[in-house]
Amino acid sequence: MPWIQLKVDTDNQHADALSDMLMDLGSLSITYEDGKDTPIYEPNLGETPLWNHTVLTALFEADYDLAPVVAMLKGLPYLGENFSHKIEQVEDKDWEREWMDNFHPIQFGDRLWICPSWREIPDPTAVNVILDPGLAFGTGTHPTTALCLEWLDGLDYTNKDVIDFGCGSGILAVAALKLGAERVTGIDIDYQAIEASKANAERNGVEDKLDLYLPEDQPADLLADILVANILAGPLRELAPLIAEKVKPGGQLALSGLLQEQAEEISAFYSQWFDMDAPAHKDDWSRLTGIRK
Numbered sequence: 001m002p003w004i005q006l007k008v009d010t011d012n013q014h015a016d017a018l019s020d021m022l023m024d025l026g027s028l029s030i031t032y033e034d035g036k037d038t039p040i041y042e043p044n045l046g047e048t049p050l051w052n053h054t055v056l057t058a059l060f061e062a063d064y065d066l067a068p069v070v071a072m073l074k075g076l077p078y079l080g081e082n083f084s085h086k087i088e089q090v091e092d093k094d095w096e097r098e099w100m101d102n103f104h105p106i107q108f109g110d111r112l113w114i115c116p117s118w119r120e121i122p123d124p125t126a127v128n129v130i131l132d133p134g135l136a137f138g139t140g141t142h143p144t145t146a147l148c149l150e151w152l153d154g155l156d157y158t159n160k161d162v163i164d165f166g167c168g169s170g171i172l173a174v175a176a177l178k179l180g181a182e183r184v185t186g187i188d189i190d191y192q193a194i195e196a197s198k199a200n201a202e203r204n205g206v207e208d209k210l211d212l213y214l215p216e217d218q219p220a221d222l223l224a225d226i227l228v229a230n231i232l233a234g235p236l237r238e239l240a241p242l243i244a245e246k247v248k249p250g251g252q253l254a255l256s257g258l259l260q261e262q263a264e265e266i267s268a269f270y271s272q273w274f275d276m277d278a279p280a281h282k283d284d285w286s287r288l289t290g291i292r293k
């Protein structure tokens, strides 16, 4: 069955109210996207997404008359008469298959490949991470993950422990283990991420070296030689003291999930604890690295 979709530009203060209204009007589903890019950081249920410029996409059955909906939205003070929106026909597709069809093995740095579990491995002699992200974030196709994978590929892991803060699909944690890390701890607020990380560790035969925790369950004395955190600028700022205390003196840090314009401020903040390097960039995103003082 084909569908019709209405895309509306809004901001993070009004996104939830607008979403509720469109659902009440008969929308079958709503998705949130960052208006500046196309990453899908799914908000938790009931949580407002973090982006200021948010695009809401509401899906309706193809014969739904959207004219009254658009007229109603024009009357909302926070949207107004000339609010920015788009109406698009959506072809009937097998969305799950389409996503899988577009996900191919990708190389990061010199040694590392991320290979979807349903594809052939292009180079069996490389360090291959076999991945099925399931419902969690992290395939390697997003610049924030790619920046971390490239950094991880260049490290020496001899007798090193790693923390992956915000582990999502476990892509970084499993990559670090396959690159030679002694032991990795993955932490995530989302239980589905913990499950996906566990499944990916098993897929790669490294489950015995991976400890996974929800933040409230993590050991108080966790300490690592390397910490990587691909979250977002807001949480990275809030978590800074906690992150700093988990890295050994001389240990290495990488922060990702930052927009280029946020990098300078976050770097200055982390320089209380770390000697920070110049940021690396990919598309609109930045990665910060540093050494624990």
Ligand SMILES: C[S@@+](CC[C@H](N)C(=O)[O-])C[C@H]1O[C@@H](n2cnc3c(N)ncnc32)[C@H](O)[C@@H]1O
Pocket (backbone or CB within 6 Å): 041, 136, 137, 138, 139, 140, 144, 145, 148, 165, 166, 167, 168, 169, 170, 171, 172, 187, 188, 189, 190, 193, 215, 230, 231, 235, 239, 257
């Ligand atoms: C952008 S994804 C990164 C996933 C994966 N590490 C990667 O690089 O692709 C961010 C992850 O951080 C988790 N997260 C967000 N806030 C967090 C917090 N305060 N503590 C731990 N995990 C958090 C999210 O649930 C999500 O799985």
